[in-house]
Amino acid sequence: xxxxxxxxxxxxxxxxxxxxRLAWIHGLMASKPGFRxxxxxxxxxxxxxxxxxxxxxxxxxxxxxxxxxDGNYGRSRPPGLYTNEQVVPQxxxxxxxxxxxxxxxxxxxxxxxxxxxxxxxxxxxxxxxELRQAQGGLHxxxxxxxxxxxxxxxxxxxxxxxAHQRLVDSAEFLKAMxxxxxxxxxxxxxxxxxxxxTPPAS
Numbered sequence: 001x002x003x004x005x006x007x008x009x010x011x012x013x014x015x016x017x018x019x020x021r022l023a024w025i026h027g028l029m030a031s032k033p034g035f036r037x038x039x040x041x042x043x044x045x046x047x048x049x050x051x052x053x054x055x056x057x058x059x060x061x062x063x064x065x066x067x068x069x070d071g072n073y074g075r076s077r078p079p080g081l082y083t084n085e086q087v088v089p090q091x092x093x094x095x096x097x098x099x100x101x102x103x104x105x106x107x108x109x110x111x112x113x114x115x116x117x118x119x120x121x122x123x124x125x126x127x128x129x130e131l132r133q134a135q136g137g138l139h140x141x142x143x144x145x146x147x148x149x150x151x152x153x154x155x156x157x158x159x160x161x162x163a164h165q166r167l168v169d170s171a172e173f174l175k176a177m178x179x180x181x182x183x184x185x186x187x188x189x190x191x192x193x194x195x196x197x198t199p200p201a202s
Contacts, residue, residue, distance in 0.1 A: 001036060001055050001056070001057065001058075001092070001093040001096075001142070001144075002055070002056045002057070002058050002059045002061070002062055002090070002091070002092060002093075003053060003054070003055050003090070003091040003092075003093065003142075003144050003153075004053070004054040004055075004056075004062065004089055004090060004091075005051070005052075005053060005087055005088065005089055005090075005091060005153070006051070006052040006053075006054075006084060006087065006089065007049065007050070007051055007052075007084065007085040007087045008049070008050050008051075008052055008082040008083070008084060008085070009046075009048050009049050009050075009082055009083050009084075009085060010048050010049075010050060010081070010082045011048075011080055011081060011082060011083075012048065014080075014081055014082075015048075017078070017081060018050075018081055018082050019040065019195065019196065021077070021078070021081065022038075022040050022196065023196060023198070024073075025038075025073050026038040026054075026196075026198035027198070028070040028073060029054065029065060029070075029198070030198055030199070030200055030201040031200075031201040032061070032064075032065045032068070032070075033061060034057040034058065034060070034061020034062070034064070034065075035055075035056055035057075035061070035065070035200050036056055036200065037053075037054075037055045037197065037198065037199055037200075038052070038053065038054045038055070038196075038197075038198040039052070039053040039106075039194055039196070039197050039198075040052055040053075040194070040195050040196040040197075041053070041192035041193060041194045041195060042192060042193045042195050043190060043191075043192055044191045044192060044193060045190070045191070049085070050082075050195070051106070051190075051192055053155070059090070059092075059147075088110070088146045088149060088151060088153070090146070090147040090148075091144035091145065091146055091147065091153055092144060092145055092147060093142055093143070093144050094122060094125075094143055094144065094145050094152075095122060095125050095126055095129065095142075095143045096129070096140065096141065096142040096143070097126075097129035097130065097132065097133050097138075097140065097141050098133075098140050099132070099133060099136075099137070099138030099139050099140055099141075100138070100139070101139060101159055102139060102159065103138070103139030103140070103157040103158050103159050103160075103194070104159075104193055104194045105157070105158045105159070105160055105161045105163075105164060105191070105192070105193060105194070106155060106156070106157050106158075106191065106192040106193075107154075107155070107156045107158070107164055107189070107190070107191050107192075108153065108154070108155050108188075108189070108190045108191075109152075109153070109156075109186070109188070109189050110151065110152070110153050110186075110187040110188045110189075110190075111151065111152045111153075111154075111184055111185060111186050111187060112150065112151050112152075112184065112185040112187055113150050113151065113152050113181070113183075113184055114150065114181070114182075114183040114184070115150050117181040117182070117183060117184065118145075118150075120181040121152065121181050121184065122143075124179055124180060124181060125143045125152075125154065127176050127179065128154075128173070128176055128177075129141050129143075131167065131170075131172055131173050131176055132156060132167060134172075135163065135166055135167045135170065135173075136163065137158050137159045137160065137162070137163025137164075137166070138156070138157070138158055138159070138163065139157040139158060139159060140156075140157050141154065141155065141156040141157070142154070142155050143155075151187070157194070161191075
């Protein structure tokens with residue numbers, strides 16, 4: 001999977017307008033070949049900040065959309081509606097695990113991984129994903145590698161915040177984290193509430 005990651009800071013008093021615009025953009029994408037999902041999630045540390053996650057089968061599918069008649073949607077952005085925070089925008093999935101049900105709570109962990117440690121990092125992530133599945137309350141978890149950078153982004157989606165808290169408080173998870181490959185640097189941990197989720201058009 002190919003992930004496009006944005007972080008938008010919505011101007012005060014214009015949140016509804018911003019959400020309607022994002023719904024329109026994601027409606028344009030929903031019918032296009034290779035579109036998988038678009039999620040808008042409110043950052044729990046700042047009600048104006050929102051993560052926008054757009055998932056495609058591959059980079060080519062996204063590029064074909066951008067080159068098509070609907071791909072120039074950015075030109076119609078109303079002035080001052082929101083601003084973009086600087087983030088790593090493009091990612092390729094390397095491992096994922098499925099849970100069940102729906103989930104409104106997201107945890108995003110951004111880490112720097114030494115080039116020589118990716119094989120060990122992949123094995124480590126698989127162990128953590130298995131623990132998330134075993135604990136229950138998981139919708140799904142995905143780990144991505146940045147395009148052109150030695151960085152990892154893990155996105156875990158839970159049914160509710162409590163499911164994540166049970167996991168991180170468990171002795172099994174704490175023990176597994178001791179196996180993190182040497183040299184990995186945690187850049188950020190952020191928590192979000194999903195406010196919209198656009199699947200492909202049926």
